[in-house]
Structure formats: C-alpha cells, structure tokens
Amino acid sequence: QVQLVESGGGLVQAGGSLRLSCAASGRTFSSYGMGWFRQAPGKERETVAAISWSGLSTYYADSVKGRFTIARHNAQNTVYLQMNSLKPEDTAVYYCARRGRAGPWPPSQDTFDSWGQGTQVTVSS
Numbered sequence: 001q002v003q004l005v006e007s008g009g010g011l012v013q014a015g016g017s018l019r020l021s022c023a024a025s026g027r028t029f030s031s032y033g034m035g036w037f038r039q040a041p042g043k044e045r046e047t048v049a050a051i052s053w054s055g056l057s058t059y060y061a062d063s064v065k066g067r068f069t070i071a072r073h074n075a076q077n078t079v080y081l082q083m084n085s086l087k088p089e090d091t092a093v094y095y096c097a098r099r100g101r102a103g104p105w106p107p108s109q110d111t112f113d114s115w116g117q118g119t120q121v122t123v124s125s
Contacts, residue, residue: 002026002114004096009119012086016123020081022096022116030074033099035112036081038092038121048094049081050107059106064090086123093118 008020020036035050049070050059058070069082079096100113 002029002098004098004114004116006094006096006116006119009094009121011122011124014086014088014123014125016086017082017084018086018121020083020094020096020119020121022079022081024077024079024098026077029077033107034070034072034079035097035099035107036070036079037095037097037109037112038090039095039118040092043092045095045109047106047109050099051079052105057105083121086121088123088125090121091123092121094121095119 003025005023012018031053033052036048037045038048039045048061048064049068051070051072055072067085072079095118096116097112098114099107099111101111103111
C-alpha cells in the first residue's frame with residue numbers, strides 16, 4: 001500500500017504563491033499517474049490537476065489553468081503543485097492521489113485509489 005504525504009500548505013494573501021509537495025512511498029511511483037484535488041467546506045471534491053506516469057500528459061481544471069502547474073520528479077517519488085496568483089476561492093484542503101486504475105484521459109476521480117491526508121490552503125483577500 002502506497003503512502004502519500006502532502007506538505008506546503010498554509011496561509012497566503014491573494015495574489016501570492018505556494019508550492020505543494022506530495023511524497024510517495026514505495027518503488028513503483030514512476031508507474032502511476034498522479035493527481036491533485038481539493039475540497040472546500042460544503043463543496044464536493046474537485047480535480048485540480050493530473051499528470052501521467054511519464055509526465056508527458058497533464059490536465060488542469062479550467063479554474064486553475066494558467067495559474068497552477070503540476071510536475072513530478074520520479075527519482076524523488078514526488079509530485080508538485082505550483083500555485084501562483086492565488087485567489088480566495090482557491091481556499092480548500094488539497095489532496096494528492098495515485099491513479100491506480102486504468103481509464104481515459106483526462107482521468108476521472110474514481111481511477112485514483114490511494115489518497116494522502118490533505119494539506120490546508122487558505123487564501124486571504
């Protein structure tokens with residue numbers, strides 16, 4: 001069972017930046033796609049960004065395109081989410097997850113089978 005540990009969340013003013021990291025255990029990290037998701041209070045969890053195992057394919061939600069960048073470093077078993085030009089509506093708990101099930105691209109949430117514990121991102125206005 002893979003373990004995923006997110007870090008890098010915090011409080012930032014609108015317009016600021018944060019970089020989230022997700023460290024994965026195990027030796028098969030490079031075989032799996034990865035994704036970042038978020039859930040705000042009272043809202044459903046939404047997909048923020050995803051990246052294929054090779055890093056050649058990426059997906060972004062319309063709400064973050066041009067502001068967020070997902071990247072992975074397979075040798076370090078880590079996936080990143082660089083978040084720039086943050087807005088108050090980006091406030092949420094952010095989760096990383098491993099895509100353990102096959103499916104079309106962009107991936108649906110039900111193809112992700114292992115989840116981290118989440119990290120809080122709060123953007124003040």
